[in-house]
Amino acid sequence: KAGVTQTPRYLIKTRGQQVTLSCSPISGHRSVSWYQQTPGQGLQFLFEYFSETQRNKGNFPGRFSGRQFSNSRSEMNVSTLELGDSALYLCASSLDQGQTYEQYFGPGTRLTVT
């Protein structure tokens, strides 16, 4: 089975721009969660999607949004980028909803905002 894939792997943007990141889960997985990872801050939960519905959301501003398509692929969008948005963005897929099942992480997208 192919693992979780994320595109692009690296991205450089300037302040004020917007960005869209993509995540393709493992075949058959319907839950996709997104995380922001920065040094010293661990994994910060952004949101979880299950069957095209956002089931849960972390404490991030409205500039961060996402969606999930009928094939379970998910996208994350950040508008009006700030320097502090520079981070590794990880998505993870799992068989079921609620994150009480093993999450399989993608390689991440490294976003640099200048």
Next chain:
Amino acid sequence: GENVEQHPSTLSVQEGDSAVIKCTYSDSASNYFPWYKQELGKRPQLIIDIRSNVGEKKDQRIAVTLNKTAKHFSLHITETQPEDSAVYFCAAFMDSNYQLIWGAGTKLIIKP
């Protein structure tokens, strides 16, 4: 809000010795506690998990213990090896907001 505290932030042990990482959670209704390992430059991977109806779980050199009364759980690694060097994250599933809350991570260094 709900949180998970993880200690220590860095742990250095001699190869062959044991390592223990501890996490404390705030929501007494939490019922699922996974541990993930992230090697340098790689993605996090589940190494062991425990549910609230179990007090201890072992998998070869790795074990997790759960104390629901005290609301803490620990990861134990015995006979540490160089490949155990990584950042370890604990997490607790909070029933109150239906969300997995993560600890800040522990960098484990295995000294030869």
